[in-house]
Amino acid sequence: MKINFTYGTLLVVFFFAGATSSYFVFKSSPHLLQEPHEIFDVANDTFSLVNPLLSCGDFEFPSPKVTAKLKVDVEEYLQQSTKRGDIVRGAVYYRDLNSGPWFGINFMEQFTPGSLLKVPLLMSYYRQAEMRPSILEEKLTLTEDIHVEQLVPPEDPIVVGGSYTIAELLEKMIADSDNNAAVLLFNAGDQKLFNSTFIDLGLTPPAPGADYSVDVRTYSSFFRILYNATFLSPESSQRALEMLTKAKFKEGLVAGVPENIPMAHKFGERELDSAASLKQLHDCGIVYMPKDPYLLCVMTQGRDLDVLGKTVARISKMVFDAQAK
Numbered sequence: 001m002k003i004n005f006t007y008g009t010l011l012v013v014f015f016f017a018g019a020t021s022s023y024f025v026f027k028s029s030p031h032l033l034q035e036p037h038e039i040f041d042v043a044n045d046t047f048s049l050v051n052p053l054l055s056c057g058d059f060e061f062p063s064p065k066v067t068a069k070l071k072v073d074v075e076e077y078l079q080q081s082t083k084r085g086d087i088v089r090g091a092v093y094y095r096d097l098n099s100g101p102w103f104g105i106n107f108m109e110q111f112t113p114g115s116l117l118k119v120p121l122l123m124s125y126y127r128q129a130e131m132r133p134s135i136l137e138e139k140l141t142l143t144e145d146i147h148v149e150q151l152v153p154p155e156d157p158i159v160v161g162g163s164y165t166i167a168e169l170l171e172k173m174i175a176d177s178d179n180n181a182a183v184l185l186f187n188a189g190d191q192k193l194f195n196s197t198f199i200d201l202g203l204t205p206p207a208p209g210a211d212y213s214v215d216v217r218t219y220s221s222f223f224r225i226l227y228n229a230t231f232l233s234p235e236s237s238q239r240a241l242e243m244l245t246k247a248k249f250k251e252g253l254v255a256g257v258p259e260n261i262p263m264a265h266k267f268g269e270r271e272l273d274s275a276a277s278l279k280q281l282h283d284c285g286i287v288y289m290p291k292d293p294y295l296l297c298v299m300t301q302g303r304d305l306d307v308l309g310k311t312v313a314r315i316s317k318m319v320f321d322a323q324a325k
Contacts, residue, residue, distance in 0.1 A: 049241035049264060049288065050234050051227055070322040071103040074315055078105060081311055087302040088278065090311065091216040094319055095295040097227060097286070110213035111299040112280055114268030115177050117206065119222050120197040121185060122170055122243065126236040127193050136167040140184045147180060154178045174266065175246040197222070200231055220297045223286055244285065251309035252283030253296060256316025262288040269305065281308035292323055
C-alpha cells in the first residue's frame, strides 16, 4: 500500500493536521433516513459524472435497493473489527444518489481528513477557472524552501526546480496525492474561494496551523455538491469528477467493486501518534454503478494502515453487493 504520511510545513499542517479527540452520536434506529434530492437535466454523455438523472415530465424515483439490513450488517462488521483489534473506531456514510435514502454509522465522530482536503482545493481552482480559464495554463515552480518530504512519495513526484502548469499540478495532487503539488497550489490559490467551499456548506474553514477535524457525513457533502453541480457549473463539476476518477489509490473503496465500475474518489491518511502507533485512513467517493450511482465515505482509525485499507475495502464490497442485488 502506498500511503503519504508527512508534510513538513505550516501549510501542510493546515491541510492535514487534526484533533485526535472525538465524540460519538449514533441513533440505533434501523430505518433509512431521507433527505431532499436535487434534480436537473444534465443526463447526457457530456455530463456523465454529474447527476445523471433526467428530469422531464413526471419523474418517479426508483425503489432504493439498499435496505436497513445493510446498515445493520455494516455496523456489526465494524463492531467485530473493533473487537478483533483491526480498527480502533470507524464511521460510514452511504447515500443512494438516485432515490435519496441514506444511512450513517458513527457519522458524527470526528476524524482528521488528511489528503481529503485536497478535494475542496481542487474545487476552488475550478471555481477560479470559471472566472479566468487561463489560470489552468499558468505555471508554478517548486522551490527548495517550500519542498516537503513524503514518507512514501508518489511514483512520479514533482521536483524542486520543476515548472508545472496548474492543470498538471491539480492532476498530480489528486491522481498521485502529491503533497508538494498541494502546497504549491495552496500558496498560489485564492484563499477566499478555498474558504467558500466550506462556508457554502455551512462549515468553518480550516485555519492555517490549527487542528481540523470533520465527520464522515459532512465531508461527503463535497462530493454531493460536485455531483449535483451546486457549487461549480456542470462543466466544471464534470471536470473535477473526471480528475477524481484518476486517483491511483486502489486499496480502499476501489478494491471492493469490480474493475469496470467507474469511481470518483479521494483517500486521506494521517499518523496521529507515533508512540501509540495510531493512524487514520479514509476513502470517500461516488461509485458509478450503471443506473444506480451511490456515494460512500468510510473513515477509520487503527494501528495498521494495510488492515485499515482492507476494512474500507470490505465495507465497500458489502455496499456494492447489496446495491447490485
